Amino acid sequence: MAMNDEITPGWATAADVAVRAGVSRSAVSRTFTPGASVSQATRERVLKAADELGYQVNRLARSVIQRQSTLVGVVVPGMHNEFVVQLLEPIMQNLARFSLAPLLMNVHDPAQMESTLRYLLQYRVAGVIFTSGSPPIELAREYLRLQVPVAMINRDANLESVDVVYSDNHRGGALAARCLIAAGARRLAYVNLPTGTYSGLSRGAGFSEAVAMSGLAAISVELLQGTISGYAGGVAIAAQLLDRPPALRPEGVFCANDMLAFGFMDAARHQFGLRIPEDLVVVGFDDVPMAAAASFALTTLRQSVEDLARNAVERLVERMADPTTPARTLTVPVELVVRRTSTR
Amino acid sequence: MAMNDEITPGWATAADVAVRAGVSRSAVSRTFTPGASVSQATRERVLKAADELGYQVNRLARSVIQRQSTLVGVVVPGMHNEFVVQLLEPIMQNLARFSLAPLLMNVHDPAQMESTLRYLLQYRVAGVIFTSGSPPIELAREYLRLQVPVAMINRDANLESVDVVYSDNHRGGALAARCLIAAGARRLAYVNLPTGTYSGLSRGAGFSEAVAMSGLAAISVELLQGTISGYAGGVAIAAQLLDRPPALRPEGVFCANDMLAFGFMDAARHQFGLRIPEDLVVVGFDDVPMAAAASFALTTLRQSVEDLARNAVERLVERMADPTTPARTLTVPVELVVRRTSTR
DNA sequence: GTTTAGACTGCACACGTGTGCAAACCTGCA
DNA sequence: TGCAGGTTTGCACACGTGTGCAGTCTAAAC
Numbered sequence: 001m002a003m004n005d006e007i008t009p010g011w012a013t014a015a016d017v018a019v020r021a022g023v024s025r026s027a028v029s030r031t032f033t034p035g036a037s038v039s040q041a042t043r044e045r046v047l048k049a050a051d052e053l054g055y056q057v058n059r060l061a062r063s064v065i066q067r068q069s070t071l072v073g074v075v076v077p078g079m080h081n082e083f084v085v086q087l088l089e090p091i092m093q094n095l096a097r098f099s100l101a102p103l104l105m106n107v108h109d110p111a112q113m114e115s116t117l118r119y120l121l122q123y124r125v126a127g128v129i130f131t132s133g134s135p136p137i138e139l140a141r142e143y144l145r146l147q148v149p150v151a152m153i154n155r156d157a158n159l160e161s162v163d164v165v166y167s168d169n170h171r172g173g174a175l176a177a178r179c180l181i182a183a184g185a186r187r188l189a190y191v192n193l194p195t196g197t198y199s200g201l202s203r204g205a206g207f208s209e210a211v212a213m214s215g216l217a218a219i220s221v222e223l224l225q226g227t228i229s230g231y232a233g234g235v236a237i238a239a240q241l242l243d244r245p246p247a248l249r250p251e252g253v254f255c256a257n258d259m260l261a262f263g264f265m266d267a268a269r270h271q272f273g274l275r276i277p278e279d280l281v282v283v284g285f286d287d288v289p290m291a292a293a294a295s296f297a298l299t300t301l302r303q304s305v306e307d308l309a310r311n312a313v314e315r316l317v318e319r320m321a322d323p324t325t326p327a328r329t330l331t332v333p334v335e336l337v338v339r340r341t342s343t344r
Numbered sequence: 345m346a347m348n349d350e351i352t353p354g355w356a357t358a359a360d361v362a363v364r365a366g367v368s369r370s371a372v373s374r375t376f377t378p379g380a381s382v383s384q385a386t387r388e389r390v391l392k393a394a395d396e397l398g399y400q401v402n403r404l405a406r407s408v409i410q411r412q413s414t415l416v417g418v419v420v421p422g423m424h425n426e427f428v429v430q431l432l433e434p435i436m437q438n439l440a441r442f443s444l445a446p447l448l449m450n451v452h453d454p455a456q457m458e459s460t461l462r463y464l465l466q467y468r469v470a471g472v473i474f475t476s477g478s479p480p481i482e483l484a485r486e487y488l489r490l491q492v493p494v495a496m497i498n499r500d501a502n503l504e505s506v507d508v509v510y511s512d513n514h515r516g517g518a519l520a521a522r523c524l525i526a527a528g529a530r531r532l533a534y535v536n537l538p539t540g541t542y543s544g545l546s547r548g549a550g551f552s553e554a555v556a557m558s559g560l561a562a563i564s565v566e567l568l569q570g571t572i573s574g575y576a577g578g579v580a581i582a583a584q585l586l587d588r589p590p591a592l593r594p595e596g597v598f599c600a601n602d603m604l605a606f607g608f609m610d611a612a613r614h615q616f617g618l619r620i621p622e623d624l625v626v627v628g629f630d631d632v633p634m635a636a637a638a639s640f641a642l643t644t645l646r647q648s649v650e651d652l653a654r655n656a657v658e659r660l661v662e663r664m665a666d667p668t669t670p671a672r673t674l675t676v677p678v679e680l681v682v683r684r685t686s687t688r
Numbered sequence: 689g690t691t692t693a694g695a696c697t698g699c700a701c702a703c704g705t706g707t708g709c710a711a712a713c714c715t716g717c718a
Numbered sequence: 719t720g721c722a723g724g725t726t727t728g729c730a731c732a733c734g735t736g737t738g739c740a741g742t743c744t745a746a747a748c
Binding site: 010011054056057058059060061063064067069071074078079080085086088089092093101102103104105106118119121122123124142145146230231235262263265266267269270289290292293294295296 | 413446450
């Protein structure tokens with residue numbers, strides 16, 4: 001950018017550029033509006049003047065007149081869920097493909113959800129993407145009324161005109177079950193925290209069904225309670241689940257996510273002296289970066305955050321073009337990544 | 345929110361609310377402007393009408409007329425740096441205290457920086473917060489000219505009127521050195537990736553100085569090269585640093601961040617059969633959640649992400665009120681968290 | 689030279705809001 | 719009642735932009 005020699009006290013406006021280029025303000029506007037009718041000569045003069053003045057389109061004013069901004073609300077339940085964090089980067093990248101910018105909103109308390117969604121409305125967001133968390137069905141209806149596109153990743157919606165993109169949690173659970181069984185485990189358990197998330201329930205269902213279908217008798221699938229999350233939750237659950245005679249102890253455990261699995265494994269090894277995979281086989285879910293670490297080498301189900309993000313954004317953009325399209329549900333396949341915790 | 349019975353096809357405007365409440369549009373505007381002069385009676389009628397219509401202030405239009413938005417650009421170098429991720433939540437929380445909203449921008453490639461910063465300007469952001477990454481001194485000058493407040497976290501600025509908030513990296517390095525020495529280590533090493541970040545250099549300097557001051561002779565501090573980051577980088581560095589006769593092998597290692605330390609420790613244990621802390625003591629930096637995991641139990645230096653975020657936002661807000669205040673540099677203390685990797 | 693289709697340009701209006709200014713209103717006191 | 723002082727209100731303008739419409743210009747076809 002050529003720096004201007006004159007005094008340039010504040011923001012250059014389209015009118016300033018017009019004066020400098022010797023054209024009308026409309027010509028400036030059209031130069032920065034893709035597809036508008038401007039001659040090549042005019043465009044060049046405008047671009048030159050704009051460059052000299054350091055002119056930047058005021059997207060706020062543009063949004064006012066077009067009655068829609070290029071902002072997209074991205075609602076996350078805190079930054080402790082590593083899967084959600086992994087989702088952010090591809091979401092941003094895909095939004096950028098459509099010249100959209102993410103307005104990040106954190107909702108750690110469900111009570112915050114209402115005010116947050118209302119706040120986003122004040123920016124006339126072009127759409128909103130939700131990631132896992134408790135469903136704000138109430139105010140989402142306000143979004144429907146205003147035809148603000150909504151897309152959800154790994155969440156249930158049960159709402160007309162809300163697109164849902166989720167990993168194939170059900171199949172993932174089944175794959176986990178088969179993997180544990182193939183490793184020779186007979187007493188199996190599914191461990192999850194009682195957050196009541198859609199994905200957690202779905203993974204458990206897929207797991208249970210596959211276990212039942214395997215023809216093994218007397219399989220006990222346990223769903224335990226806990227108030228803490230992530231790693232610490234895994235430790236707590238292990239304390240409940242492994243503190244029993246060896247003959248009653250599960251031989252194979254499927255954890256609803258990798259952080260849970262890490263806590264569970266650490267407790268199993270260091271508190272109960274169990275060897276993995278010799279005494280206990282473990283499968284996680286998410287394939288977070290640390291799952292590949294030698295300390296864990298965790299067999300897990302990889303979710304394609306790229307696919308999830310890309311599809312969510314594309315659905316959102318489609319709905320911006322036509323808000324009346326019926327709701328769609330898209331399933332993204334998961335992939336079993338086999339590492340040492342299931343290999344014996 | 346009371347749902348309206350009438351057909352409400354689109355967005356309610358302040359004029360609509362004014363008609364319904366039987367007042368002027370100005371009264372509506374003043375009702376939603378803190379500190380404006382409205383009688384209690386009028387305010388109540390306006391609020392009632394606004395509620396019935398589902399009216400939400402259009403912050404875009406408001407920003408146009410006030411010539412400044414309530415958006416703050418938050419620039420991050422990807423989501424792979426866990427410390428940056430930890431920073432996001434307190435940043436958002438503190439921005440919310442001042443009714444500001446974060447516009448999240450990812451800059452993984454330094455070449456992207458310029459276009460990203462220009463893009464943020466189009467939203468007339470009220471300020472920008474940078475986290476670690478390569479310095480975009482060039483376009484930052486454009487921000488200075490326009491008097492857009494800038495705050496940096498754990499980054500060097502060297503620019504007038506840019507506030508910098510950083511952890512006491514230098515002292516952290518010194519604490520790490522003393523901790524390793526106190527654990528009995530004599531051959532010490534500092535491992536970092538050649539990203540050239542300010543914080544990395546500062547930590548190394550503090551470490552070196554403290555080692556030199558300890559009076560130990562012939563301490564070798566090694567700064568190694570590598571092209572990969574995080575965990576994999578730690579593994580790669582360990583392969584270089586530990587592949588030598590025991591008498592020449594470092595007994596104490598200070599890693600520039602925890603992820604690096606995890607990779608280093610895993611390689612030391614699984615590839616070189618070293619015991620930690622018996623054969624090797626290790627100190628990290630950041631205190632990410634996994635540092636407390638039993639598999640690592642890593643002694644590390646905790647950065648107060650809350651303090652960093654709070655100070656950065658408060659400096660930013662102060663500068664919004666008065667853009668001419670001289671640049672300030674604020675140091676946030678770090679805390680040594682002792683775990684098993686340094687206890688013998 | 690005349691006609692005509694097409695590309696380009698400028699005028700003027702619109703978007704939804706904040707706010708200075710003066711008028712209107714209210715309250716209390718003489 | 720008359721008046722002073724303060725509070726509240728509405729008018730009108732401003733912010734920076736997109737875009738319909740009609741007019742102008744260019745160039746090709748006749």
